[in-house]
Amino acid sequence: MENYFNRIIELFVKSDVPPSSQADFYRWLAERKFSREKEDALRDLWEEMIEKRVDGSEISTDTWHSLADVYKKIRERQDNAHRKLLRSWQISAACLMIAFVSTLYFTHTSKREAADLIEKYVPVAGMEHLTLPDGTEVQMNSTATLLYPTEFTGKSRSVYLIGEANFKVARNEKMPFIVKSNDFQVTALGTEFNMRTYPGDSTLSATLLSGSVEVRCNNLTSAHTLKPSEQLTYNIFTKTESIDYPDLSEVTAWQRGELIFKSTSLGEIITVLERRYPYSFVYALNSLKEDKYTFRFKENTSLTEVMDIIVRVSGSIKYRIEDDKCYITSLK
Numbered sequence: 001m002e003n004y005f006n007r008i009i010e011l012f013v014k015s016d017v018p019p020s021s022q023a024d025f026y027r028w029l030a031e032r033k034f035s036r037e038k039e040d041a042l043r044d045l046w047e048e049m050i051e052k053r054v055d056g057s058e059i060s061t062d063t064w065h066s067l068a069d070v071y072k073k074i075r076e077r078q079d080n081a082h083r084k085l086l087r088s089w090q091i092s093a094a095c096l097m098i099a100f101v102s103t104l105y106f107t108h109t110s111k112r113e114a115a116d117l118i119e120k121y122v123p124v125a126g127m128e129h130l131t132l133p134d135g136t137e138v139q140m141n142s143t144a145t146l147l148y149p150t151e152f153t154g155k156s157r158s159v160y161l162i163g164e165a166n167f168k169v170a171r172n173e174k175m176p177f178i179v180k181s182n183d184f185q186v187t188a189l190g191t192e193f194n195m196r197t198y199p200g201d202s203t204l205s206a207t208l209l210s211g212s213v214e215v216r217c218n219n220l221t222s223a224h225t226l227k228p229s230e231q232l233t234y235n236i237f238t239k240t241e242s243i244d245y246p247d248l249s250e251v252t253a254w255q256r257g258e259l260i261f262k263s264t265s266l267g268e269i270i271t272v273l274e275r276r277y278p279y280s281f282v283y284a285l286n287s288l289k290e291d292k293y294t295f296r297f298k299e300n301t302s303l304t305e306v307m308d309i310i311v312r313v314s315g316s317i318k319y320r321i322e323d324d325k326c327y328i329t330s331l332k
Contacts, residue, residue: 117147117148117149117150118147118148118149118150119145119146119147120140120145120146120147120148121143121144121145122140122141122142122143122144122145122163123142123143124142124143124274124275124276124277124278125142125275125276125277125278126142127139127140127141127142127254127255127257128140130146132148132152132157132159132170133148133149133150133151133152134152134157134170134172134175134177135170136157136167136168136169136170136177137167137168138165138166138167138168139165139166139255140163140164140165141163141164141165141254141275142163142275142276143163143198143275144161144162144163144164144165145161145162145163146159146160146161146165147159147160147161148160152175154175155174155175156175156176156177156178157172157175157176157177157178158178158179158180159177159178159179159180160179160180160181161179161180161181161195161197162181162182162197162198162199163196163197163198164194164195164196164197164198164254165179165194165195166192166193166194166195166252166255167179167188167192167193167194167195168192169188169189169190169191169192169193169211170190171189171190172189172190173189173190176188176189177189179195181195181197181204182197182199183204183217183218183219183220183234183236184197184204184206184215184216184217184234185215185216185217185220186206186213186214186215186216187213187214187215187216188211188212188213188214189211189212190211191208191209191210191211191212191213192208192209192210192211193206193207193208193209193211193213193226194206194207194209194251194252195207198271198275200271201268201271202235202236202237203233203234203235203236204217204233204234204236205231205232205233205234206226206231206232207230207231207232207246207248207251208226208227208228208229208230208231209228209229209248209252210228211228212225212226212227213225213226214226215232217232217234217241218234218239218241222241224241224243226243229245229248230243230244230245231243231244231245231246231251250262256299257298257299257300258296258297258298258299259272259276259295259296259297259301259306260295260296260297261293261294261295261296262294263292263293263294264292264293264294264295265288265289265290265291265292265293266288266289266291266293266310266314266316266317267285267288269293269295269310270283270288270328273303273306273326277303277326278324279303279321279324279325279326280324280325280326281325281326281328282325282326282327282328283327283328283329284329284330287329287330288316288317288328288330289314289316289330291314291316293310293313293314295309295310295313297309303321303326304321307319307321307326315331316330316331317329317330317331318331
């Protein structure tokens with residue numbers, strides 16, 4: 001049975017699989033049945049790539065160290081997600097890991113050199129700004145991860161994102177700038193856009209602030225060209241897409257340290273608070289009501305102030321903070 005799972009994943013990674021088959025594969029990977037066996041198969045494939053690196057791959061040592069760090073963090077976050085029953089985080093991380101391994105496999109087998117990769121992770125409650133090798137400016141939200149090369153070569157400038165970030169892309173018509181995430185991809189030349197692809201969220205989104213971008217979703221089979229002020233939202237569960245005109249000040253509020261929730265459930269609010277504040281939230285997801293709430297909190301609002309308002313408005317929960325944990329329970 002173990003060889004069966006290894007063989008399926010190996011064939012997917014080492015073959016040129018059409019989009020329709022990719023969709024079937026990701027659905028199979030996301031199923032709860034045999035989840036441990038599938039995770040073990042992913043690990044075995046990663047270890048196989050490490051052995052090939054030792055045997056003389058042209059992929060640089062720094063690149064492998066960067067990817068090893070990414071793999072370690074993904075495994076750690078998978079463990080945390082499993083305890084919180086946020087399985088979609090594990091699914092997205094595993095699918096993104098397959099993208100990494102697939103790229104490395106073809107790089108190794110075709111003997112093409114790969115640029116060194118840098119992995120940037122923003123911790124909980126953090127926010128960071130960085131400038132990429134091409135001059136593109138990126139502002140990253142808390143718990144976001146960005147993987148990018150030390151130098152952009154070839155016909156495009158590709159980076160990988162988990163989480164939320166704002167990109168001010170340096171214009172280069174000969175090398176489109178591509179941000180990839182699980183089942184979601186944004187291509188730009190010289191523009192500014194906000195991209196939100198947090199695992200655990202039901203929707204992924206891209207909002208264009210200026211310029212023009214192409215957004216691909218639904219296993220990259222659906223493409224939309226956005227105009228300024230447009231936002232494409234993709235629901236990963238229903239596979240539906242929509243284009244809206246949101247308030248851009250609300251889209252970029254996180255860059256100013258603000259928290260905005262619009263028609264958001266308590267479970268979704270807590271997920272965002274876990275990224276913003278250095279506390280572990282302890283609660284039973286099935287005990288929270290599905291009512292929707294709208295809140296707006298200014299920069300530097302403490303967790304106590306946030307929770308006091310949420311408790312008062314919802315009227316259905318209570319909380320207490322002890323050390324680095326916030327315990328939330330429903331009112332009987």
